Amino acid sequence: MVTEYRPQLGGDGDKNGALLRALLNESEPGRLVLPAGSYPISGGLVLTDSWSLSGSGATLWRAEAEQAALIHILGSGVAVTDLTLELPDSSPGPHDGAEWTAITIGRYFYTDKPQWIERITVDRVVVRRVGRCAANNITLIGAVRDARFTNLQVHGGGTAFIAHWGAVGNGVSDITGHSLHPHHFQVDGLRVYDAFEAFCLSSVHDVEVRNVQCEGVEIGFRLLPGDNTDRYNENGADSGINQRLLIHNCDIGWCGDLYAIRVAGWGRSEVDGAVTTRAFVDLGLRDVTVRPLPVMVGSRPPRQGRRPIVVEDAGSVDLNDVRVLT
Numbered sequence: 001m002v003t004e005y006r007p008q009l010g011g012d013g014d015k016n017g018a019l020l021r022a023l024l025n026e027s028e029p030g031r032l033v034l035p036a037g038s039y040p041i042s043g044g045l046v047l048t049d050s051w052s053l054s055g056s057g058a059t060l061w062r063a064e065a066e067q068a069a070l071i072h073i074l075g076s077g078v079a080v081t082d083l084t085l086e087l088p089d090s091s092p093g094p095h096d097g098a099e100w101t102a103i104t105i106g107r108y109f110y111t112d113k114p115q116w117i118e119r120i121t122v123d124r125v126v127v128r129r130v131g132r133c134a135a136n137n138i139t140l141i142g143a144v145r146d147a148r149f150t151n152l153q154v155h156g157g158g159t160a161f162i163a164h165w166g167a168v169g170n171g172v173s174d175i176t177g178h179s180l181h182p183h184h185f186q187v188d189g190l191r192v193y194d195a196f197e198a199f200c201l202s203s204v205h206d207v208e209v210r211n212v213q214c215e216g217v218e219i220g221f222r223l224l225p226g227d228n229t230d231r232y233n234e235n236g237a238d239s240g241i242n243q244r245l246l247i248h249n250c251d252i253g254w255c256g257d258l259y260a261i262r263v264a265g266w267g268r269s270e271v272d273g274a275v276t277t278r279a280f281v282d283l284g285l286r287d288v289t290v291r292p293l294p295v296m297v298g299s300r301p302p303r304q305g306r307r308p309i310v311v312e313d314a315g316s317v318d319l320n321d322v323r324v325l326t
Contacts, residue, residue, distance in 0.1 A: 002030050002031055003027070003028055003029075003030030003031070004030055004031045004033060005023055005027065005030060005031065005032045005033065006033050006035070007019055007020065007023060007032070007034070007035075008035065009034065009035060009037070009039040010039070011039075011040065012040070013039075013040030013041050013042040013062075013063060014042050014043075016039050016040060016041045016042075016060075017041045017042045017043040017044075017045075018043075020032070020041070020045055021043065021045060021046075024045060024046060024047065024048075024051065029048070029049060029050035029051045030050075030051070030052075031052045031054070032051065032052065032053045032054070033054055033055060034053070034054070034055030034058035034060070034083070035055070035058060036055070036056065036057030036058055037057070037058060037059070038058075038059040038061060039058070039059065039060055039061070040060075040061055040062070040063055041060045041061070041062060041070070042062070042063075042064075042066070043066070043068065044066070044068035044069050044070055044071070044072055045070065045071050045072070046072045046074055047071065047072070047073045047074065047075060047078045047080070048074055048075035048078075049075035049076050049077055049078070050075065050076075050077045050078070051075065051078055052078065052079040052080070052081070053071065053079070053080050053081075053083070054079070054080070054081045054082045054083065055082055055083050056082040057082075058082075058083060058084070059083075059084040059085070059086060060083065060084075060085055060086070061085070061086035061087070062086070062087050062088060063088070064088060065087070065088050065089065065090040065091070065100065065135075066100070067092075067096075067099045067100055068099065069098070069099060069100075069101045069102070069103060069104035069139075070085055070087065070101070070102050070103070071085070071102065071103045071104075072103075072104050073103070073104070073105040073106070073117065073120060074106075074107070074117065075117065076116075076117050076118045076119050076120075077118075077119045078117075078119075078120055078121070079120075079121040079122075079123070080103065080121070080122045080123075080125060081121070081122070081123045081124055081125070082123075082124045082125075083124075083125050083126070084125075084126040084127075084128065085102040085103070085125065085126070085127050085128070086127075086128045086129075087100075087102055087127070087128070087129050087135070087157075088129065088130060089129065089130055089131060089133040089135075090129075090133055090134070090135035091133065091134055091135070092134055092135050095108075095171070095172050097136050097139055097141070097159075097162060097164060098136075098139050098141045098164075100135040100136075101135060101136050101137060101138065101139050102125075102127040102137050102138060103122065103125070103127075103137075103138045103139070104138075104139045104140075104141065105117065105120055105122075105139070105140045105141070105144050105147065106139075106140060106141040106142035106143060106144040106166060106182070107141065107142045107143075107166055108141055108142060108164070108166050108167075109142075109166060109167060109168070109169050109170060109171060110142065110143070110166065110167070110168045110169075110177075110180075111168070112168060112177075113168055113177060113178060114142070114143045114180070115143070116143045116144070116145055117143060117144045117145075118144070118145050118146040118147070119146050119147075120144065120146070120147035120148070120185075121147070121148050121150075122138070122147075122148075122149045122150070122152070123148075123149075123150045123151055124150070124151045125138075125151075125152055125153075126152075126153045126154075126155075127152075127153070127154045127155070127157070127160075128154075128155045128156060129155065129156035129157040129195075130156060131156050131194070132156060132157065132158070132194065132195060132196050132218075133156070133157055133158060133196075134158050134196075135157055135158050136157070136158050136159045136160075136162050137154045137157045137158070137159065137160050137161070137195070138152065138154070138160065138161045138162070139162050139163075139164070140161075140162070140163040140164070140182050140185065141162075141163070141164045141165075141166050141182065142164075142165070142166020142167075142180045142182070143166060143180040144182045144185070145182065145183050145184045145185065146184050146185070147182075147184075147185040147186075148185065148186050148188070149161065149185070149186070149187045149188070149190075150187075150188045150189050151188075151189045152187070152189060152190050152191070153191045153192075153193075154190070154191070154192045154193070154195055155192075155193045155194060155195070156193075156194050156195055157195050157196070158195065158196045158197065159195070159196060159197040159198075159199065159200050160190065160192040160195050160197065160198050160199060160214075161187060161190060161198070161199040161200075162199065162200045162201075162202070163182045163185070163200070163201050163202065163204050163207070164182075164200075164202045164203065164226070165179050165180060165181045165182075165202060165203035165204075165226045165228075166179070166180045167179040167180060167228075167232055168180075172227070172270040172271075173270045173271055174271075175228070175232055175271055177232070178232055178233060178234040179203070179226075179228060179230075179231075179232035179233050181203050181204055181205065181226075181233065181239065181240075181241055182204045182207075183204055183205045183206045183207070183240070184206045184207075185204075185206075185207055186207070186208045186209075186210075187199065187207075187208070187209040187210070187212075188208075188209075188210050188211055189210075189211045190209070190211070190212045190213075190214075191212075191213050191214070192212070192213075192214035192215070192217055193214070193215050193216060194215070194216040194217075195214075195216075195217055196217065196218050196219065197217055197218065197219040197220070197221065197222070198212060198214040198217050198219070198220050198221050198250075198252065199212070199221045200221060200222045200223075200224065201221075201222070201223050201224070201245065202222075202224040202225070202226050203224070203225055203226025203228075203229070203241055203242070204241070204242075204245070205239075205240040205241050205242060205243045205244055205245070206240070206243070206244045206245075207244070207245050207246070208245075208246045208247075208248075209221075209246070209247045209248075209250075210246075210247070210248050210249050210250075211249050212247075212249070212250040212251070212252075213250075213251045214251070214252055214253055215253035216253055216255050216293065216296065217252065217253065217254065217255065217256070218254075218255060218256030218257075218258070218296075218297055219254075219256055219258065219259065219260065219261075219262070220250065220252035220254060220260040220261050220290065221247070221250070221252075221261060221262075222261075222262045222263075222264070223245065223247075223262070223263045223264070223280070223283070223314075224262075224264050224267065225241065225242050225264070225265055225266065225267050225277070225278040226241070226267050227267040227268055227269050227270055228267060228269045228271065228276070229241065229266075229267050229276045229277065229278035230276075230278055231269065231274075231276060241278055242265070242278050242279065242280045242281065242283070243280070243281040243282055244281070244282045245280065245282070245283045245284070246283075246284045246286070247284065247285050247286070247288065248284065248285070248286040248287050248288070249286075249287050249288075250287070250288045250289070251289050251291070252288070252289065252290045252291065253291050253293050254290050254291060254292055254293060254308065255293040255294065255295060255296040255297070256295070256297055257295050257297050257306065258306065259306065259307060259308055259309065259310045260290040260292075260308040260309065260324075261285075261288070261290065261308065261309045261310070261322075262309075262310045262311075262312075263280070263283070263285075263309075263310070263311045263312070263314045263317055264310075264311075264312040264313065264314060265277045265278055265279045265280060265312065265313040265314040265315060266278075266312060266313045277313045279313070279314060279315025279316075280314050280315045280316070280317060281315065281316075283314070283315075283316075283317050283318060284318040284320065285317065285318065285319050285320070285322050286318070286320040286321055286322070287320070287321050287322075288321070288322045288323070289323055289324075289325065290308050290309070290323070290324045290325065291325050292308065292324065292325065292326075308324045309322065309324065
């Protein structure tokens with residue numbers, strides 16, 4: 001029988017954070033159910049194996065930007081459902097995509113080859129930030145597989161949902177072991193408003209993203225091979241990276257000045273600067289609509305000669321009913 005925990009929260013963010021962390025660290029895994037209401041929280045919550053976190057009618061919010069993810073999933077068999085998470089404007093560095101987030105699943109860098117995190121569910125979660133900023137909202141990174149993300153709503157921030165490779169090493173220029181690539185996951189139902197980007201998939205395989213609607217995004221989505229393509233994967237060319245991706249039923253209200261969709265098969269390594277390519281195999285973009293809106297990026301001029309859809313060294317891409325409205 002699964003144990004259920006129902007903590008009482010109040011108006012002190014430090015106390016709320018300390019209470020929830022103590023419960024997660026010291027109790028047997030079970031169902032952590034938050035009370036309805038809006039509660040400040042400082043620090044982050046780490047969910048290890050077999051925890052679930054839910055709170056129909058509950059909002060957790062941060063008064064100040066913090067580097068730690070508000071919710072960090074580092075175990076298998078974890079579910080986060082029925083929550084609203086509110087974060088302020090944050091300014092992470094160029095390689096801090098797994099930090100400053102609302103939810104992060106996995107890690108970017110590992111000291112040794114890790115165990116895979118799997119059987120993850122994130123459902124009916126709302127993320128809100130004040131305006132666009134550089135911080136991602138939901139990040140899936142490194143050794144994670146078999147995950148399902150459904151009924152997500154994101155307002156503001158950087159990329160609403162990003163999936164990205166991880167590796168054994170100390171940083172992007174100091175990779176010492178194998179790279180690790182999220183796979184076998186699905187995003188079904190993503191609503192994005194006034195964010196920098198709806199979603200980005202970098203160096204993944206066996207993925208489906210469907211039922212996406214976004215309004216006022218500078219970029220709809222990017223599909224990338226990662227800056228090291230498959231150079232550090234233990235299976236090399238047989239890694240499966242960039243294979244079996246399906247993106248369908250997407251409506252993009254595009255307000256940017258660069259491109260609405262980018263599919264690129266090349267990457268430049270920050271280890272040694274080498275440029276390598278990894279063509280996509282069995283990539284389908286189906287029933288995708290780009291609706292150009294007035295440019296809303298600072299004081300930049302309107303688009304002139306910009307292509308809304310950019311495909312670079314990507315191999316064979318199935319563009320079935322992909323259209324740009326005029």
